[in-house]
Amino acid sequence: MNHKSSFNGARVLITGGLGFIGSNLARRLVDLGARVVLVDSLIPEYGGNLFNVRDCEEKLTINISDVRDEYGMNQLIKRQDFLFNLAGQTSHVDSMVNPFADLEINCRSQLSILEACRKYNPAVKIVFASTRQVYGRPQYLPVNEKHPLVPVDVNGINKIAGEMYHILYSNIYGTRACALRLTNTYGPRMRVKDARQTFLGIWIRLLIEGKPFQLFGDGLQIRDFNYVDDVVEAFLLAAAGDESNGKVFNLGGDEHVSLKSLAELMIGCNDGGKYQIVPFPAERKSIDIGDYFSDYSCFSEIFGWKPKVELKQGITLTLNFFQKYAQYYWE
């Protein structure tokens, strides 16, 4: 059975559903015939944006609420077949400035969501969006799932706890859950207002605006990247298959490029642009992770997943999207 057929007529809840990955996932699920409910708090500093689903909003349900609202979540979780749990505070810098907000969203809410599943919907299948940030500075490359967890910011610590709650509840209570540790994900509908979530967002914006963008350090830091459609496909595979239950998987990209090479590739895709190499701001230097790229063979072997969209193609698609819809993403 093709994994896509699992979602035809299925009831699906997506937390953080108006955000970057959540909304791309929602659109895909709508196409596959799912009955999709999006939960999003639309906190301005986070990634939620109503425009992300404007052209399909009649085919899904938008529930504007916060995952910290325990009672609301209890009701929303009932009767769902799948829960894509993507709501989170994702800014590394913000987690250091306000560690308690990060704790509430990335730990406490996860625990209350899992308690709700355990009590009201133990048959639901959950896919949790985790992050490469749980590893901290790589001790070796590529980073596989056995790499020690030595996070360099509060966000990394709280995401570890959130991830571990999911695996624990899956193992102890049988509320089937798995986690995907995402690397740098980019594509249409990402947050491009500022550098809060990823440097890529602000680079795209400045490039389109014809302004120079900044590259911290020496620009030689290596990263891997996933185009959002590939990540959406991974979420669907992880949700549909029970082989994922109780497990944690890396996603990752095949192209390992320095930030400087990426900057030049983006300028090429954009037919022009400029960047400046500047020293690390202090608050970023202390939590920078150096080089990172991941080993995603574990997920690949079970689910046959491989990223399909090459970086150049993905960047071009992303630039085209934001050139067309700039007005909905700049403010």
Next chain:
Amino acid sequence: MNHKSSFNGARVLITGGLGFIGSNLARRLVDLGARVVLVDSLIPEYGGNLFNVRDCEEKLTINISDVRDEYGMNQLIKRQDFLFNLAGQTSHVDSMVNPFADLEINCRSQLSILEACRKYNPAVKIVFASTRQVYGRPQYLPVNEKHPLVPVDVNGINKIAGEMYHILYSNIYGTRACALRLTNTYGPRMRVKDARQTFLGIWIRLLIEGKPFQLFGDGLQIRDFNYVDDVVEAFLLAAAGDESNGKVFNLGGDEHVSLKSLAELMIGCNDGGKYQIVPFPAERKSIDIGDYFSDYSCFSEIFGWKPKVELKQGITLTLNFFQKYAQYYWE
């Protein structure tokens, strides 16, 4: 310089200071000439007991309050030279029944304590009491600090976060902190009311009361043990030396014994007693970790620490203590 001289005249705050390890540490610090303040909430289910320091209460300050009281903690942390951070919810079973209380105490309070140190007392040295529970079921023995962290209960997850916050604040902000991962610790002043914190407490009590105690499973599970005086010494060493900053260390015992052998040893020390082998209660089976003993060579190499009190001697000292002071610990 002997590490003990570090504490003469020093200002010391101990959270969980009326509890088992906290009170033994407090008594030792008073003997070493420290100016000791104990913070404890005396929550009945936890380990705090005013009798633990009754004979020396004029030589220290007792502040009955909860580490969740952020404003109170901000004041208490100011001007301290050392913070022994021992307050915690330690029951594995309770953490599954009420995961939010565990989160508040083991995560949120730790974060607010560290924020208070960062803001009001960045020169303080912190030693955090962590636990072998962070490892979950051992994948190999003895368990060293590189062992993967796969906790089997909410308590283990939250203790990981609490521990990681300490190391992070030490590395990023220079608020010097380290963590000791404790194994089964026993001795005078431990909680013996029930099996909430450790099976050893209730075994001691039932033995003294002349009642049979229960051993779950087949009794062949291996454990290691530390007598509380050895653990107190480890806390002092870790606090006095800056080599510990930003690091996590196992403590551990040299005698690796099955629970059945321990039961028989205890009956021997007590000149009589009985135990029953019974099947695991469901709520304990799912979070049982199998065999465990730890490799504490990392701490030993840096600080020359070794446990000194043999199990037989320690159990005898413990039984003698509780025989004498039963009335203060039974209710």
